[in-house]
Amino acid sequence: MSTTVIAEMTSPYVEHQEFPDLVYPTSVTATLAAFREAFPAAARLVPEEDGGAAALSVHSRDYVDFVKEGSRRPEGATKFPLNVVALPELKVSEPRTFEGRHTQYFFDEITRATPALCEGALISAAASQQGARRLAETAQTAEHALMLVPTRPPGHHALPSVGGGLCVFANAAIAARELSRSGRVVVLDIDQDHGNGTQGVFYDDPSVLTISIHAEGWPHVAGFAEETGGPGAPGTNLNLPLPTGTGFDGYAPALETALETIARFEARYLVLALGYDAQREQGFGLLRLDSEDFGVLGRRIAGLGLPTLVTTEGCYGYYESTAVAATHFFQGWAEQWR
Ligand SMILES: [Zn+2]
Structure with a gap:
């Protein structure tokens, strides 16, 4: 047992598609470029389409069917409804159109179920599940195992029957659910925003520890320190909200708290929800990490030594800062595992 196995599970569709509006594909392109530079010998795997099967491991059937319908509608066929979110008190009748169902499946206005999304x-979702399967197989014999799954749209805001925050399916949660078949799992979310979807999926599941380091704020109704797990899973959710403007001096102690909590949980696997919007030029400056700080993040998280699957979450489209942060992150990881 002295091998290191590195691979990526990349959909050509995700790698090359120009996604709409704010779903910046630079998170994928920058991540792939940095990863391939840091790990030139990594295997390149391609996921197979699964007709929504992976999504069903976390999401409700009616929601998955809605997304499948969205993928088949012609470009421009949908008139996206503005200003309506079908809160329970508002809803009297079942919606009768795709646009109507849209109002009950997304919690904000910015997330639009275009065919591309x-x-x-x-x-x-399929890549996340298939990447997790491959990682679990690999981890049986390898000393170190890393699987990158570039995901677009991102996933960490998506709940079982509700998407939002540009997220449709909870990719990190889908990977974690698959890995939890063969051991305890930690999901660590270092996107600037709270991983409310991942938290929601596993809130009452004692086999998965969910940790989010984020700026106080979005989505405003979750992400607070007192959210520590449901009655069936006390202590298995850790939120580390940081005040607006926090730099790495304030971020680093939260990271160490997260790493100590992961070590105590004795996880078999790690899923990392990787965003770059904590970088100071991104995300409205809510957090102020320098790109070089991502190198420390890579080194410290790799230092856990756990078989790890990485999904891509937020960035704000500024290719240069995303690319530099991603390069530092994966170089740091590679140095740690050298
Ligand atoms: Zn974010």
Whole structure:
């Protein structure tokens, strides 16, 4: 047992698709470039379409069917409804159109079920599950194992029957659910925003520890320190919200708290929800990490020594800062495992 196995599970669709609006594909392109530079010998795997099967491991059937329908609608066929979110008190009748169902499946106005977004969500979910399967197999014999699954749209805001925050399917949660078949799992979310979807999926599941380091704020109704797990899983959710403007001096202690908590949980696997919006030029400056700080993040997280699957979450489209942060992150990881 002295081998290191590195691989990526990349959908060509996700790698090359121009996603709409704010779903910046630079998170994928920058991550792939940095990963391939840091690990030139990594295996390149391609996921198979699965008709929504992976998404069903976390999401409700009616929601998955809605997304599948969205993927088949012609470009421009949907008139996206503005200003309506079908809160329970508002809803009197079942919606009768795709646009109507849209109001009950997304919690904000910025997330729009375009054909590209739905298609990307389906293949990203499949890649997350298939990447997790491959990682679990690899980890049986390898000393170190790393699987990158570039995902677009991102996933960490998506709940079982509700998407939002540009997220449709909860990719990190889908990977974690698959890995939890063969051991305890930690999901660590270092996107600037709270991983409310991942938390929601596993809140009452004692086999998966969910940790999120984020700026106080979005999505405003979750992400607080007192959310520590449901009655069936006390102590298995850790939120580390940081005040607006926090730099790495304030971030580093939260990271160490997360790493100590992971070590105590005695996890078999790690899923890392990797965003770059904590970088100071991104995400409205809510957090102020320098790109070089991502190198420390890579080194410290790799230092856990756990078989790890990485999904891609937020960035704000500024290719240069995303690319530099990603390069530092994976170089740091590679140095740690050298
Ligand atoms: Zn974010």
